[in-house]
Amino acid sequence: MGNKEEGGDVPELFETREARFRGVFKVFASTIMGSICLIWIYRLTNIPTSSSGRWAWIGIFLAEVGFGLYWIITQSVRWSLIRFHPFKEKLSLRYENELPGVDTFVCTADPIMEPPTLVINTVLSAMAYNYPPEKLSVYVSDDGGSEFTFYALLEASRFSKYWIPFCKRFNIEPRAPEAYFSQQYSSLQDSKFAQELLAIKKLYEEMKNRIESAIESGKIPDSTRKQHKGFAEWNFNIKKQDHQSIVQILIDGRDTSAVDNDGSRLPTLVYVSREKRPKWPHNFKAGAINALLRVSSEITNAPLILSVDCDMYSNNADTIREILCFFMDEKKGDEFAFVQFPQKYNNLTKNDIYMNNAPQIDEVELPGVGGYGAALYCGTGCFHRRESLCGGKYSKGDRVQWNTESGKNAHRTVDDLEESSKVLASCSYEKGTQWGKEMGLIYGCPVEDIVTGLAIQCRGWKSVYYNPKRHAFIGVAPTTLEVALVQHKRWCEGLSQIFLSKYCPFIYGHGKIKLGAQMGYSIYLLWAPISLPTLFYAIVPSLCLLNGVSLFPEVSSPWFLPFAYVFVAKNVFSVLEAMKHGSTLKAWWNGQRMWLIRRTTSYFIALIDIIKRKLGLSETTFVLTDKVVTEDVSKRYEQEVMEFGSSNIMFTILATLALLNLFTLLGGIKKLVLDLDSKALEQLISQIVLCGIIVLINLPIYQALFIRRDKGCIPPSVMFKSILLASVICLMPIY
Numbered sequence: 154m155g156n157k158e159e160g161g162d163v164p165e166l167f168e169t170r171e172a173r174f175r176g177v178f179k180v181f182a183s184t185i186m187g188s189i190c191l192i193w194i195y196r197l198t199n200i201p202t203s204s205s206g207r208w209a210w211i212g213i214f215l216a217e218v219g220f221g222l223y224w225i226i227t228q229s230v231r232w233s234l235i236r237f238h239p240f241k242e243k244l245s246l247r248y249e250n251e252l253p254g255v256d257t258f259v260c261t262a263d264p265i266m267e268p269p270t271l272v273i274n275t276v277l278s279a280m281a282y283n284y285p286p287e288k289l290s291v292y293v294s295d296d297g298g299s300e301f302t303f304y305a306l307l308e309a310s311r312f313s314k315y316w317i318p319f320c321k322r323f324n325i326e327p328r329a330p331e332a333y334f335s336q337q338y339s340s341l342q343d344s345k346f347a348q349e350l351l352a353i354k355k356l357y358e359e360m361k362n363r364i365e366s367a368i369e370s371g372k373i374p375d376s377t378r379k380q381h382k383g384f385a386e387w388n389f390n391i392k393k394q395d396h397q398s399i400v401q402i403l404i405d406g407r408d409t410s411a412v413d414n415d416g417s418r419l420p421t422l423v424y425v426s427r428e429k430r431p432k433w434p435h436n437f438k439a440g441a442i443n444a445l446l447r448v449s450s451e452i453t454n455a456p457l458i459l460s461v462d463c464d465m466y467s468n469n470a471d472t473i474r475e476i477l478c479f480f481m482d483e484k485k486g487d488e489f490a491f492v493q494f495p496q497k498y499n500n501l502t503k504n505d506i507y508m509n510n511a512p513q514i515d516e517v518e519l520p521g522v523g524g525y526g527a528a529l530y531c532g533t534g535c536f537h538r539r540e541s542l543c544g545g546k547y548s549k550g551d552r553v554q555w556n557t558e559s560g561k562n563a564h565r566t567v568d569d570l571e572e573s574s575k576v577l578a579s580c581s582y583e584k585g586t587q588w589g590k591e592m593g594l595i596y597g598c599p600v601e602d603i604v605t606g607l608a609i610q611c612r613g614w615k616s617v618y619y620n621p622k623r624h625a626f627i628g629v630a631p632t633t634l635e636v637a638l639v640q641h642k643r644w645c646e647g648l649s650q651i652f653l654s655k656y657c658p659f660i661y662g663h664g665k666i667k668l669g670a671q672m673g674y675s676i677y678l679l680w681a682p683i684s685l686p687t688l689f690y691a692i693v694p695s696l697c698l699l700n701g702v703s704l705f706p707e708v709s710s711p712w713f714l715p716f717a718y719v720f721v722a723k724n725v726f727s728v729l730e731a732m733k734h735g736s737t738l739k740a741w742w743n744g745q746r747m748w749l750i751r752r753t754t755s756y757f758i759a760l761i762d763i764i765k766r767k768l769g770l771s772e773t774t775f776v777l778t779d780k781v782v783t784e785d786v787s788k789r790y791e792q793e794v795m796e797f798g799s800s801n802i803m804f805t806i807l808a809t810l811a812l813l814n815l816f817t818l819l820g821g822i823k824k825l826v827l828d829l830d831s832k833a834l835e836q837l838i839s840q841i842v843l844c845g846i847i848v849l850i851n852l853p854i855y856q857a858l859f860i861r862r863d864k865g866c867i868p869p870s871v872m873f874k875s876i877l878l879a880s881v882i883c884l885m886p887i888y
């Protein structure tokens with residue numbers, strides 16, 4: 154058991170390293186700051202006196218104030234970049250015999266959008282961690298209330314008896330079967346391995362076939378239904394939003410006869426579908442997690458909780474051991490409430506057309522907020538201390554007892570545990586309690602994760618953002634523009650809601666988390682308002698160009714310099730930052746497009762919806778992210794062709810903006826050529842460049858409007874609407 158009793162100078166279980174070049178960066182940032190101030194001064198001292206363009210001028214000034222302030226907010230995180238490095242060998246030496254239990258929560262909500270085979274891949278990867286199996290439990294929350302998901306889990310519980318020993322014997326990675334089988338094998342020469350691989354792959358395929366054909370036929374075969382008492386729950390007419398609570402313990406980890414093919418114990422596996430009734434709000438994922446928190450506390454009550462979305466399989470079997478280095482560190486471990494991993498995806502294309510992987514966020518901003526001890530909780534790929542999630546406050550000097558196996562359930566039967574758990578998963582259980590307020594995940598916000606993480610930090614806890622080289626969790630990224638934008642709209646709406654609520658980091662977090670962390674949170678919480686200056690910049694300078702109204706200083710004026718410097722320096726910096734973290738130049742460019750599209754569509758619509766909600770006109774919703782696509786769509790995704798193909802209002806907005814800039818660019822150039830006035834050219838060149846960049850970045854949109862003929866192009870109805878709208882806007886006079 155090592156030297157922990159000796160006290161005093163025990164070596165640390167992890168170290169932190171600060172990013173380099175922070176001094177250089179501070180100098181660079183102050184030159185930008187200086188230029189921004191100069192731009193503001195220029196705007197204030199040069200307001201046009203004539204009526205033409207006066208309001209446009211004031212508007213662009215406000216937009217630049219908006220951009221400038223937002224830029225300042227984004228700086229704090231770049232000053233505090235910290236990376237964490239655990240020493241897992243030391244952990245084993247010191248604590249191998251007192252490792253804590255870990256309860257893994259897997260959430261799923263719909264058997265069509267989140268196929269049961271996807272769910273069990275995640276479940277199997279979580280059951281196969283390099284960790285004592287009797288200390289592992291996996292709870293699946295099925296908000297779809299689907300018999301097929303239950304059936305898939307039953308199949309997985311049987312398959313795990315072969316899968317887990319196979320993983321451990323050959324120490325394979327990753328331990329989600331589908332992902333494992335889809336990669337190249339290096340050691341097929343080893344004939345024993347090759348044999349076993351073929352056998353296990355066959356078993357997996359057979360299982361998958363059984364599950365998929367059951368789903369296809371729409372019913373579970375009677376012979377199968379007889380194999381488990383759990384199916385009886387579906388004898389009633391179960392609807393997704395209207396059913397009793399279901400708790401089925403598929404593997405009871407206490408049972409010493411529940412063993413795998415090698416005779417080793419198995420992790421506990423539990424299926425939970427909380428009660429749903431039409432008149433009870435179910436609070437989406439937050440409600441699901443809270444139900445699991447209670448059910449798991451009844452059954453295994455592990456002190457650590459891992460929560461993952463159903464598409465996020467574990468990609469590293471040692472992850473639990475790594476995060477324990479943070480939690481169990483003698484000096485600092487006690488104050489950590491959670492350890493968050495970045496969200497990584499296995500279905501990205503080379504140039505990441507929808508910017509699903511934003512290095513700026515994963516590699517800079519999130520570790521930056523983490524540097525202030527306030528890493529964001531992002532919903533999936535996160536390990537929590539149960540106590541902190543259930544409302545506990547951090548108090549200094551409270552040493553945790555990790556090994557809390559009390560054996561309180563030793564004499565209770567599975568039936569007994571199931572019955573008492575069902576009560577905990579019922580609708581009425583939370584009535585009049587602190588669940589959703591002080592306890593568990595917070596209700597009423599579509600980004601339950603961010604607000605809950607913030608509340609935990611304001612109770613005194615710290616958190617870690619840990620971004621290891623080998624990705625710890627890998628999921629499915631959106632593969633169509635619509636899904637990507639709808640997801641961002643949900644996030645943006647939820648994030649703004651936090652800013653406007655009592656949880657606003659500057660107020661709620663005041664004196665509890667550092668100012669830098671408050672600013673770091675606000676990078677995201679202020680997504681919605683930043684849509685306005687962006688829209689302004691994408692519309693008004695172009696319209697002014699069309700009307701010959703100049704909004705920027707002439708090239709020969711010294712005032713031109715700060716504009717040029719901010720523009721060039723900011724973009725060069727952003728390219729370098731992206732490429733340093735492995736992006737291609739094209740991916741960066743695609744990212745700029747997505748950045749423009751998100752701000753002018755998702756964030757703008759979210760802003761409108763927030764106002765509507767404030768007026769009492771709409772309610773919180775949660776549009777689930779689809780994790781399956783048709784072959785046609787996925788082929789275009791592979792080729793990095795943008796997918797539209799629906800008449801979502803967001804597409805009308807983005808097509809209108811693209812066309813507007815095309816019209817004004819052509820109109821403006823025509824005017825200049827006809828007038829042949831070099832003075833006017835000098836005054837308008839900035840606007841031509843701006844408008845030209847917007848047109849360049851929108852090339853795929855024109856293609857989708859006029860050239861492409863596949864199913865993913867922009868539908869004619871959207872095209873006509875946007876041509877009409879763009880033309881009308883072109884006719885608007887400039888004040």
Ligand SMILES: O=c1ccn([C@@H]2O[C@H](COP(=O)(O)OP(=O)(O)O[C@H]3O[C@H](CO)[C@@H](O)[C@H](O)[C@H]3O)[C@@H](O)[C@H]2O)c(=O)[nH]1
Binds near residue numbers: 294463532600
């Ligand atoms: O009523 C619901 C709705 C969703 N979910 C689950 O929540 C997870 C996330 O849903 P998804 O549609 O995949 O949304 P994403 O936008 O991809 O999720 C991100 O953003 C969410 C907050 O908006 C976080 O909760 C997630 O953890 C985070 O991965 C999935 O496992 C769902 O099954 C439920 O359990 N019940």
Ligand SMILES: [Mn+2]
Binds near residue numbers: 462464628778
């Ligand atoms: Mn997701």
